[in-house]
Amino acid sequence: MTVQNVGDAPETALGRAARTLMGGGCIVYPTETFYALGASVGSAKALERVNAIKGRPRSKPLPVIIGDMDQLAQVLDEDAERWPGLDLARELMDRFWPGSLSIIVPARKDLPPQLLDARGCVSVRLTPHPQARQLCLAVGTPLAATSANVSGDPAVNDLGDLSPAVCLGADYVLAGDPSPAGGQASTVLRPLKGREAVMYRAGAVPVETLVQAGVRLVEEA
Secondary structure, eight states: OOEEETTTOHHHHHHHHHHHHHTTOOEEEEOSSSEEEEOBTTOHHHHHHHHHHHTOOTTSOOOEEESSGGGGGGTBOTTGGGOTTHHHHHHHHHHHOSSSEEEEEEBOTTSOGGGOOTTSEEEEEEOOOHHHHHHHHHHTSOEEOEESSOTTSOOOOSGGGSOHHHHHHSSEEEEOSSOOOOSOOOEEEEEOSTTEEEEEEOOSSOHHHHHHTTOEEOOOO
């Protein structure tokens, strides 16, 4: 495990982090909310390592971040035009991305199973954190972005609070500038049809803001 601060040598640090990910490794890196543990969505073995490092149940899908809207096509089902929630999802993306709103969308059939829920969906957001976005773009793929902590422990936004077990299990630790803001994790919802959506986690995007945007939150069917 190697730690390198972005503020010391941004190009070198980001380049090494990207090379680690492209080589099938997993790293700790900053997001706008907390430090994340992740890997390229193209490496099922690395994603499995992420779960093992965290002690995360395999039944719990790993969330994903993208670096720009072009990368959405790497996780969104090619047949998403037939998805009843597509119009609302696009509206929310336009309004809240880049931002801490994770939207559950139907996934491409070739995505690794570690990213998929029982419906074959994936949770994705366009992160506003500059280093996280640059990493996605440098690697050329979206990244898994689960919190960099042992499962059940609090998420961490300070480098010094990272779990030694997580840091030693990862191949690289990127100390970001800016540091994660902490506070709340991303809000997670799944558009259904029309203006309806199911919220799975209240977070950084307040419920009131979504309601003001015309979203009608409903219970899981």
